[in-house]
Amino acid sequence: MTTLTLLGADGGLTATALNDAPAYVKPTVPLRSRVAYAAAHVVPVTSGDNTPGHPAQIDWDATLDFRRAVYSWGLGVADAMDTAQRNMGLDAAATRELIARSAHVAREEGGSVVVGVNTDHVSDETITLREVIDAYKQQLHFTEEQGAGPVLMASRHLARAAASADDYRRVYREVLESATTPVVLHWLGTAFDPALAGYFGSTGWPEASEVLLDIIGDNVDKIAGVKMSLLNAASEVSVRERLPESVRMFTGDDFNYVGLIGGADVPNAPQPERDSSRARQHSDALLGAFAAITPVASAAIQALDAGNPEGYLDILAPTEALSRQVFAAPTFYYKTGVAFLSWLNGHQSAFQMVGGLHSARSLPHLSRIVELANSAHALENPELAASRWHSMLRVNGVDA
DSSP, X not given: OOEEEEEOTTSOEEEEEOOOOOOOOOOSSOOOSOOEEEEOOOOBOTTSOOOTTSOOOBOHHHHHHHHHHHHHTTOEEEESSGGGTBTTTBOHHXXXXXXXXXXXXXXXXXXXXXXXXXXXXXXOSOOOHHHHHHHHHHHHHHHHHHTXXXXXXXXXXXXXXXXXXXXXXXXXXXXHHTOSSOEEEEEEOTTTOGGGTTGGGOSSHHHHHHHHHHHHHHTGGGEEEEEEESSOHHHHHHHHTTSOTTOEEEEOOTTTHHHHHHGGGSTTSOOOOOOTTSSOOOOEEEESHHHHSHHHHHHHHHHHHXXXXXXXXXXXXXXXXXXXXXXXXXXXXXXXXXXXXXXXXXXXXXXXXXXXXXXXXXXXXXXXHHHHHHHTTOOSSHHHHHHHHHHHHHHTTOOO
């Protein structure tokens, strides 16, 4: 029996049995019961100067092959999002190339791709509202030209420039007026980016959600959905139940996705109270966590498609502890865990990230990820994962 050596915060070593490879199978027909996107990361060139402050040098073969793997499991790809290190190592030129290349792969694979639209190509930290609108439009039109679906991300520039809720209404109205295809709005909480404090005009989610719902209501024909990443299930359910029928809720809650996605179809799933009189009883998914557990997520949705909510819960529920570890505070370093699992699962040859971000988590933190991934059957090739993890321990002076 192969065992995993684990490293505790006190430096102590323990061993646990390595689980067999999961018996999940790729779907032969499109997933039906939920729309699900994995927010994908980028893989750097191993020999590149991907140190803090340097332009990203991306291994395009490995990066795009990872997207092909996501499509093969029936999920869509959400690209150039915060999981791809927007505002944390992915520069403007690399972002544009990623969007163009990813859209091309989506066409080749027949997959669905949405990509982040932001204002982060503007180097000035402070710009006017007019300049925020123009910057959003520039990225929006480029995205549309590539044939990808736009996700209008929360903008640091807008958070600095806006003096009131009406400023958010104005910016979103003018940007959405210029959209030629429906967009997804993204509300990213301060756990992911502290610079977005007070977004939509308030630090309290009930007040800010009223502004978001006003924007959606005033521009409903331009909006395909909204992705909420507040790590607060109650806020998501509150907004979800008030959305127009044509607007999807895409959960970005990497702490509580099992119950939010399962909804009324999975009565025993942990979830906040909901208004049973409303038709909108579940969220769809646009999650960084699904990039780390793509086969598991696919298998869970396949179980829902087969009318097996118990199977959904049995498959997906164990992954939530893993996701909570990956997204533990400081949450914005979760990208390190996503790339680490990608390396363990054989999707990249080295555990490296642009901007040197692979150093953002400790060995005991990574050890806990290994332990929980093993328990959740999220190691696609357990023997490879164990070999790579043990080699990493040895390189760091731990006898594994």
